[in-house]
Amino acid sequence: xxxxxxxxxxxxxxxxxxxxxxxxxxxxxxxxxxxxxxxxxxxxxxxxxxxxxxxxxxxxxxxxxxxxxxxxxxxxxxxxxxxxxxxxxxxxxxxxxxxxxxxxxxxxxxxxxxxxxxxxxxxxxxxxxxxxxxxxxxxxxxxxxxxxxxxxxxxxxxxxxxxxxxxxxxxxxxxxxxxxxxxxxxxxxxxxxxxxxxxxxxxxxxxxxxxxxxxxxxxxxxxxxxxxxxxxxxxxxxxxxxxxxxxxxxxxxxxxxxxxxxxxxxxxxxxxxxxxxxx
Numbered sequence: 001x002x003x004x005x006x007x008x009x010x011x012x013x014x015x016x017x018x019x020x021x022x023x024x025x026x027x028x029x030x031x032x033x034x035x036x037x038x039x040x041x042x043x044x045x046x047x048x049x050x051x052x053x054x055x056x057x058x059x060x061x062x063x064x065x066x067x068x069x070x071x072x073x074x075x076x077x078x079x080x081x082x083x084x085x086x087x088x089x090x091x092x093x094x095x096x097x098x099x100x101x102x103x104x105x106x107x108x109x110x111x112x113x114x115x116x117x118x119x120x121x122x123x124x125x126x127x128x129x130x131x132x133x134x135x136x137x138x139x140x141x142x143x144x145x146x147x148x149x150x151x152x153x154x155x156x157x158x159x160x161x162x163x164x165x166x167x168x169x170x171x172x173x174x175x176x177x178x179x180x181x182x183x184x185x186x187x188x189x190x191x192x193x194x195x196x197x198x199x200x201x202x203x204x205x206x207x208x209x210x211x212x213x214x215x216x217x218x219x220x221x222x223x224x225x226x227x228x229x230x231x232x233x234x235x236x237x238x239x240x241x242x243x244x245x246x247x248x249x250x251x252x253x254x255x256x257x258x259x260x261x262x263x264x265x266x267x268x269x270x271x272x273x274x275x276x277x278x279x
Contacts, residue, residue: 008169008179012162012187023187024157026195029054030100037093044089048081051096060099061092064278068270069128091143098127098150099278104157111170112160115180119156122231124278126152129227130220132270133253140220148201148220149227150278155188155205156180185209211247222249 015021032050036042052058058080065083066076077083084092105120107113127149134142159180163169169176188205200220207213207221208228215222226249232239244250 002178004175005179005182008162009183012159012183015162016158016190021158021162023191023194024104024154024161027054027100027104029057030097033093033096033100037090042089044084044092045081047089047092047096048084051084051092052080054100056103057096057100060103061096064095064099067278069131069278088143090141091146094143094147098123098147101151101154107160107164109164109170111173111176112164115156115160115176119153119160123150123153125231126150126224126227128278129230130223133223133226140218140223144198144200145220145223146278148204148224151188151192151197151201152204152208152224152228153184153188154191155184155186158187158191159183208249211242211249213248215248215252218249218252218254222252225249226253226255 012021016023029051032053033047036047036050039046051061062077062080062083064070065087070087071077072086077086087095102120102123105116105123107116127146130145130149131142134140134145163176163179169179185206189203192202192205204221204224207219208224210221211225213221225247229239229242229244229247232242234240
């Protein structure tokens with residue numbers, strides 16, 4: 001990390017500590033969904049009503065429910081309640097929270113807006129792959145893996161929000177990208193901790209980039225690691241240069257044992273579908 005990036009990091013952290021820069025608040029619909037999800041007496045009807053209170057989120061939910069990733073029949077779903085029933089209570093709750101979070105990735109400034117959209121696109125593509133890859137780690141829940149993917153880069157938000165008021169930073173897009181890359185894991189952990197997310201995914205923003213991290217068994221950060229590196233393959237991203245043989249997550253996920261299925265034509269088609277289904 002360069003001296004300049006260190007200085008930006010210190011400025012942002014100081015601004016947060018002094019309340020000059022607020023960490024993003026959880027969207028209202030996400031808070032209500034999580035409240036319903038924690039209520040043992042709640043059902044799909046209750047959940048669909050809460051999700052339906054937000055037009056953007058409910059419309060997005062229906063689109064996902066009718067995507068190749070989620071569709072269970074040839075009949076197109078036009079009713080949110082039926083979509084929630086088909087996808088299941090917990091999957092729908094986690095999906096609604098994640099979608100509400102992705103809708104936060106917007107900005108009027110052109111430079112910031114481009115990076116917001118790119119971050120949103122990555123989060124949805126990663127989330128689709130995370131859900132699909134849970135077949136190789138049966139103890140992990142697909143809906144939780146999907147949520148982990150949707151929030152893995154939430155730390156991008158405060159960095160780009162800070163940049164909006166820094167014309168000098170906006171004029172240096174390469175440096176801005178360096179700052180985002182260096183700072184978003186730490187800030188993402190802080191946001192998910194402040195939002196009181198489940199411990200299982202609270203450190204995903206930073207843990208998924210710790211390639212030598214040792215754990216006794218595969219976890220949600222490992223799934224996100226796989227998805228992020230898979231999507232970077234063949235690109236000009238620094239992540240495309242990562243030596244996969246040195247990535248501990250790949251060993252825990254037993255990808256060598258699943259290599260044939262992973263590279264099968266059917267699996268490649270499913271992976272392609274998963275990349276766009278949540279978008």
